[in-house]
Amino acid sequence: MKTPTKSKTKAQVWVFENGKKRLRQDHLTTEEPLEIRLVFPQRTVAVTMRTPGADFELAAGFLYSEGVISCRQDIQRISYCVDESIDGEQRYNIVNVELRSGLIADLQPLERHFYTTSACGVCGKASLEALRLRDYPLISSVANTTPEIIYSLPDKLRAAQGIFAATGSLHAAAIFDTQGQLLNLREDIGRHNALDKLIGTALLSNELPLNNHIVMVSGRSSFEILQKSTVAGVPIVCSVSAPSSLAVSVAQEFGITLIGFLRGERFNVYSGLERLNPA
Numbered sequence: 001m002k003t004p005t006k007s008k009t010k011a012q013v014w015v016f017e018n019g020k021k022r023l024r025q026d027h028l029t030t031e032e033p034l035e036i037r038l039v040f041p042q043r044t045v046a047v048t049m050r051t052p053g054a055d056f057e058l059a060a061g062f063l064y065s066e067g068v069i070s071c072r073q074d075i076q077r078i079s080y081c082v083d084e085s086i087d088g089e090q091r092y093n094i095v096n097v098e099l100r101s102g103l104i105a106d107l108q109p110l111e112r113h114f115y116t117t118s119a120c121g122v123c124g125k126a127s128l129e130a131l132r133l134r135d136y137p138l139i140s141s142v143a144n145t146t147p148e149i150i151y152s153l154p155d156k157l158r159a160a161q162g163i164f165a166a167t168g169s170l171h172a173a174a175i176f177d178t179q180g181q182l183l184n185l186r187e188d189i190g191r192h193n194a195l196d197k198l199i200g201t202a203l204l205s206n207e208l209p210l211n212n213h214i215v216m217v218s219g220r221s222s223f224e225i226l227q228k229s230t231v232a233g234v235p236i237v238c239s240v241s242a243p244s245s246l247a248v249s250v251a252q253e254f255g256i257t258l259i260g261f262l263r264g265e266r267f268n269v270y271s272g273l274e275r276l277n278p279a
Helices: 055-065 128-133 147-159 162-167 191-204 223-232 245-254
Strands: 008-017 020-029 032-038 043-050 075-083 089-099 115-117 171-177 182-188 213-217 236-239 257-260 268-271
Touching: 032 055, 043 055, 055 075, 055 089, 055 191, 055 223, 128 223, 128 245, 147 171, 147 182, 147 213, 171 191, 182 191, 191 213, 191 223, 213 223, 223 236, 223 245, 245 257, 245 268
Parallel strands: 032 089, 043 115, 213 236, 236 257
Antiparallel strands: 008 020, 032 043, 075 089, 171 182, 171 213, 257 268
């Protein structure tokens, strides 16, 4: 029987340094496809390139952030596919999601895409207008924090990135409380997958909405990161790099405090300055 693929893959590499070369063993971030299927109706809803690990949470978070489900109770069961033609072998790159009896899932949001990559997320992603049509409320959370707490987040995120330390090529998404305590972190080759894993974990633990929390992602904040944060009720989103213009539009429209270029004791605030208390 097959075993789940690990998040790291060994590789032999030639290192050139100071005019010399040497052969050594390295670790690479594993990148493999994950197919997310609904059982009833039987349908593949997405194929995403991801780093193996927390696959069930990734599937749950994806379905939640795309509006297919609205709460933990909508999921009856999540399991890996079993191939009956190969002696009941489990296929760890296919996840089956069985929704609760009687639920008529709205699959319309998924019509606009099928294949997602680790780099850009869902190809042909809907625009801000499509997010408006889903009628999510303004995030009115009064959660607030201080610049000093925001300054501390990147070091805490990096220190908790176990796989990144070994491979140097993974994104991360983390949840902090407003006092800067790290509550959870997920890693993936795609930052949007890392956030889906994080949101899926909170969903399956009945911890949504995240209306008194801070989400931080490595890299940049894209439309997709802000879309998922909006659905999860996150009031404060931080990133190491700059946000996209559409990410800023989502943050402004849905009441999210958006912080970018968070490096050392410096950051930019693009929306929601009122949640930052004076130093």
